[in-house]
Amino acid sequence: MEDNKTIHWGIIGAGNVCEKKSGPAFYKIENSALSAVMRRDEEKAKDFADRHHVPKYYTDATSLINDPEIDAVYVATPPNSHKDYAIRVMESGKPVYVEKPMAMNYEECVEMIKVSEKANQKLFVAFYRRALPYFLKVKSLIEEGYIGQVLTVQVTHFTKAKTTDYKKEEHTWRVDKNIAGEGYFYDLAPHTLDILDFLLGEIEEAKGFSCNSGGLYEVKDTISAILKFRSGVIGTGLWCFVSDEKAVQDTIQITGSKGKIIFNTFAFKPIIVENDTNIETYNISPPEHIQQPLIQTIVDELRGIGNCPSTGISGARTARVMDMILANS
Numbered sequence: 001m002e003d004n005k006t007i008h009w010g011i012i013g014a015g016n017v018c019e020k021k022s023g024p025a026f027y028k029i030e031n032s033a034l035s036a037v038m039r040r041d042e043e044k045a046k047d048f049a050d051r052h053h054v055p056k057y058y059t060d061a062t063s064l065i066n067d068p069e070i071d072a073v074y075v076a077t078p079p080n081s082h083k084d085y086a087i088r089v090m091e092s093g094k095p096v097y098v099e100k101p102m103a104m105n106y107e108e109c110v111e112m113i114k115v116s117e118k119a120n121q122k123l124f125v126a127f128y129r130r131a132l133p134y135f136l137k138v139k140s141l142i143e144e145g146y147i148g149q150v151l152t153v154q155v156t157h158f159t160k161a162k163t164t165d166y167k168k169e170e171h172t173w174r175v176d177k178n179i180a181g182e183g184y185f186y187d188l189a190p191h192t193l194d195i196l197d198f199l200l201g202e203i204e205e206a207k208g209f210s211c212n213s214g215g216l217y218e219v220k221d222t223i224s225a226i227l228k229f230r231s232g233v234i235g236t237g238l239w240c241f242v243s244d245e246k247a248v249q250d251t252i253q254i255t256g257s258k259g260k261i262i263f264n265t266f267a268f269k270p271i272i273v274e275n276d277t278n279i280e281t282y283n284i285s286p287p288e289h290i291q292q293p294l295i296q297t298i299v300d301e302l303r304g305i306g307n308c309p310s311t312g313i314s315g316a317r318t319a320r321v322m323d324m325i326l327a328n329s
Contacts, residue, residue, distance in 0.1 A: 011076055014039050036069075065089055071302070073089045074098075076099050086103075122301065124298050128310070129198070130194070147257070149257040152255045181322075188265075194310075210325075213242055221242045
């Protein structure tokens with residue numbers, strides 16, 4: 001695509017995540033426009049289009065994919081349909097941006113990558129933390145040697161059960177294994193595992209144990225993991241989605257030979273850096289539309305003036321780690 005071209009986007013699955021996190025970014029970024037949206041419910045599709053000033057809306061994905069005015073497609077549906085929609089988009093000759101997790105498992109991710117290569121179409125994944133200033137600061141602190149050689153990383157993510165978890169008839173698709181994989185772990189942990197890949201390099205090996213402690217739904221709610229990075233760094237992770245409110249925690253600690261960095265995946269609390277000489281904190285808030293910095297990199301790459309840090313290749317690595325952790329489920 002020409003470097004001065006406006007990228008016209010279509011969205012498949014214009015639901016909640018598109019309202020603030022991603023949707024507005026497509027029409028606020030320079031040289032980018034949101035030209036069509038799709039939802040199976042026509043009333044909801046029209047409502048989204050009206051409120052976001054999108055000129056066209058559809059109720060079937062095929063019409064949006066085949067729209068000649070659409071240059072690229074964002075797939076924002078639940079995970080069980082990511083592979084199918086992404087493949088259809090790429091086979092139609094258009095690049096695709098897929099919500100995380102990339103697919104239901106590593107095998108599906110590999111299928112998507114093969115189609116991307118065969119069709120010569122770009123495949124991006126919504127691991128948007130890779131482009132956020134908060135995490136770029138952590139990366140720069142590591143690379144500038146503030147904590148010396150990185151030795152270990154510890155992840156702790158405890159949340160209390162959601163109100164909808166207590167009654168089966170109120171369960172959301174996020175705890176339906178056929179739609180979303182292994183529940184909240186599959187929904188939330190990929191963000192953490194992907195940012196560790198970004199900060200510390202590829203996770204070469206992972207082992208895990210999981211169980212259902214709360215009995216609120218069928219998928220696992222408590223997971224532990226041991227991580228081995230290609231660089232030699234060793235890590236651990238512990239996730240629990242039925243914790244007591246007093247135990248709620250979202251912490252990543254990277255320990256080095258000269259100090260440590262403490263930060264969060266979701267809370268965006270101040271980054272704390274402690275080394276031999278002092279303790280420093282950095283307050284960096286997320287942008288209004290949290291996916292906008294990453295979407296900017298996608299638009300730049302499609303226009304031939306930049307590169308996106310979150311691709312099908314990196315997204316598949318995270319899926320592979322998830323599969324290894326859950327292998328004993």
